[in-house]
Amino acid sequence: MSERRPLGVHAVLIISSLLMVAPFAWQIITSLKTLSSATAVPPTFLPEGRWDNYAKVFDLLPFGEQFLNTVVMAAGRVAGQVLFCSMAAYAFARLRFPGRNLLFGLFLSVLMVPPQLFVIPQYQIMSALGWLNSLQAIIVPGLFSAFGVFLLRQFFLGLPREIEEAARLDGAGPWRIYWSIMLPLARPGLVALAVLTLLWAWNDLFWPLVVNTDPEKMTLSAGLASLQGQYQTDYPVLMAGSLIASLPVIAVFVFLQRQFIQGIAHTGTKG
Amino acid sequence: MTGRKHAASRRPWTEALWGYAFIAPTGLGLAIFYLWPVLQTAYFSFTEWGAFGGHTWTGLENYTRLIADPEVGRAVLNTLTYTVLGLLGIPLAIVFAALLNRPKLGGVTLYRTAFFLPVVTMPVAVAMLWRWLYNGDYGLINQVLALAGIDGPNWIADPATALYALIVVGVWSSVGYNLIIFLAGMQAIPKELYEAASMDGAGRVRQFFRITLPMLSPTAFFISIVSVIGSLQLFDLVFVMTGSGQAARANPAYSRLQTVVQLFYERAFVTNDRGYAAAIVMALLVLIAVLTVLQFRLQRRWVHYV
Numbered sequence: 001m002s003e004r005r006p007l008g009v010h011a012v013l014i015i016s017s018l019l020m021v022a023p024f025a026w027q028i029i030t031s032l033k034t035l036s037s038a039t040a041v042p043p044t045f046l047p048e049g050r051w052d053n054y055a056k057v058f059d060l061l062p063f064g065e066q067f068l069n070t071v072v073m074a075a076g077r078v079a080g081q082v083l084f085c086s087m088a089a090y091a092f093a094r095l096r097f098p099g100r101n102l103l104f105g106l107f108l109s110v111l112m113v114p115p116q117l118f119v120i121p122q123y124q125i126m127s128a129l130g131w132l133n134s135l136q137a138i139i140v141p142g143l144f145s146a147f148g149v150f151l152l153r154q155f156f157l158g159l160p161r162e163i164e165e166a167a168r169l170d171g172a173g174p175w176r177i178y179w180s181i182m183l184p185l186a187r188p189g190l191v192a193l194a195v196l197t198l199l200w201a202w203n204d205l206f207w208p209l210v211v212n213t214d215p216e217k218m219t220l221s222a223g224l225a226s227l228q229g230q231y232q233t234d235y236p237v238l239m240a241g242s243l244i245a246s247l248p249v250i251a252v253f254v255f256l257q258r259q260f261i262q263g264i265a266h267t268g269t270k271g
Numbered sequence: 272m273t274g275r276k277h278a279a280s281r282r283p284w285t286e287a288l289w290g291y292a293f294i295a296p297t298g299l300g301l302a303i304f305y306l307w308p309v310l311q312t313a314y315f316s317f318t319e320w321g322a323f324g325g326h327t328w329t330g331l332e333n334y335t336r337l338i339a340d341p342e343v344g345r346a347v348l349n350t351l352t353y354t355v356l357g358l359l360g361i362p363l364a365i366v367f368a369a370l371l372n373r374p375k376l377g378g379v380t381l382y383r384t385a386f387f388l389p390v391v392t393m394p395v396a397v398a399m400l401w402r403w404l405y406n407g408d409y410g411l412i413n414q415v416l417a418l419a420g421i422d423g424p425n426w427i428a429d430p431a432t433a434l435y436a437l438i439v440v441g442v443w444s445s446v447g448y449n450l451i452i453f454l455a456g457m458q459a460i461p462k463e464l465y466e467a468a469s470m471d472g473a474g475r476v477r478q479f480f481r482i483t484l485p486m487l488s489p490t491a492f493f494i495s496i497v498s499v500i501g502s503l504q505l506f507d508l509v510f511v512m513t514g515s516g517q518a519a520r521a522n523p524a525y526s527r528l529q530t531v532v533q534l535f536y537e538r539a540f541v542t543n544d545r546g547y548a549a550a551i552v553m554a555l556l557v558l559i560a561v562l563t564v565l566q567f568r569l570q571r572r573w574v575h576y577v
Binding site: 006009012013016018020024038040083084085088095096100103106107109113114115117118119122123140141143145149173175178209221224225228239243245246249253257261264 | 396506
């Protein structure tokens with residue numbers, strides 16, 4: 001009996017997987033059609049090889065600039081968070097100093113506040129610094145993360161103390177211990193944070209939309225969103241643009257599946 | 272004796288300095304960009320902003336205006352509907368996680384990838400894609416319905432269907448994320464429980480209801496907290512589906528799609544009514560706090576801790 005049932009399980013999983021994937025298949029097919037065949041009734045299901053839709057995206061938007069902005073923004077945020085969060089997380093997990101619990105509580109309190117509460121004052125800071133429509137504006141607030149500190153602290157707490165004590169007896173200072181011993185050991189945690197930060201930075205809409213209104217300085221997410229209402233009709237080109245914009249993170253996901261899943265599982269079960 | 276005391280008092284002192292140095296970058300960053308802004312937003316919610324950025328103290332005026340504003344009422348109602356119905360995604364994720372958790376089931380990576388694809392895809396792109404699928408004239412959904420002789424509505428431009436169409440996209444794009452967390456939770460359940468249960472003659476279904484579900488309830492609680500907080504902040508989907516300003520108002524279903532955060536965006540950055548916008552997000556903070564406390568209260572009835 002239990003030999004037969006996996007067939008039913010597979011049937012359910014295959015049908016639901018198809019439902020998850022079908023919209024993307026339709027997106028790819030549409031992106032390769034002319035506008036007239038995309039809007040044909042009844043629909044046609046064969047892609048037509050209109051690769052020029054992908055080139056048209058670059059005429060519609062400063063897509064190359066936006067792509068570069070997004071890469072620089074995501075890379076900056078990932079590097080900053082991995083470094084700064086791991087430093088703070090290591091201190092909270094392993095160093096003793098007065099006020100540690102109070103400060104950790106303050107860090108955590110940031111996690112509980114909906115991000116929209118930060119936005120107006122952050123905008124004012126950017127405006128006062130003359131940073132509106134700049135790369136700094138989309139990078140700098142994203143360098144700091146209470147979530148990252150929390151996630152990595154859990155990792156550091158799980159690492160064996162003995163190695164650290166041995167290094168201390170050998171005369172290594174806190175920076176040496178952090179940099180040459182703890183960081184390499186915490187690598188899975190760092191990769192998980194990097195991967196999650198990349199996902200959130202790349203897909204972030206609200207902040208980039210608010211702070212950079214010049215199309216040349218926008219990120220892909222904001223750039224695509226700004227097309228709404230202007231080019232609603234040219235769906236094949238829109239579909240091509242959305243595909244290019246999503247592809248890098250999907251590619252990273254396919255290569256680093258385990259790290260993605262570890263990171264997300266950690267936000268749930270260890271949180 | 273004195274030497275030991277000396278060493279013991281000296282090390283914590285330098286250690287403390289290192290501690291502060293290590294937390295300094297993130298600490299300062301969070302203070303400047305996150306903690307101080309919260310206080311400022313709270314202050315702004317009691318002010319009115321002039322055209323050139325100056326602001327004057329107006330006391331509770333924004334809040335009395337907020338309570339009387341039908342647009343805010345609608346946005347709150349839409350957001351709450353989206354939030355509550357969005358919770359239906361949780362049982363769905365549990366079922367799929369249970370199916371994927373069978374030992375020796377082939378193709379798990381492939382299925383997991385399929386469910387996870389919407390999670391990693393840019394939300395703006397997801398919204399564009401569904402806008403196209405939902406298109407009343409050429410959308411795939413209505414074209415497929417037409418094959419069955421059904422005349423589908425103009426999903427996101429029809430007040431009767433717009434919000435539900437949005438909820439479908441929300442569930443579709445988050446089910447994979449929840450599934451992963453449930454799968455991790457299921458794999459942490461001790462195998463002995465199942466072995467003991469099957470020796471007692473309990474079948475798979477019974478095991479699922481008697482062991483898996485109760486053991487998973489803390490995970491489900493965590494996910495319901497996170498989903499509620501996330502749903503209350505819905506913005507990306509609505510923004511892309513409706514746009515903002517004049518263009519958005521042209522959508523007949525606009526009043527059914529407006530959410531609290533979208534209203535906040537419009538007031539803060541389109542009409543530059545920042546004091547009022549600050550009051551709107553303060554109301555959002557209260558809404559999140561109330562619903563979170565409510566969930567913590569209700570958890571005693573359904574969450575089982577081992």
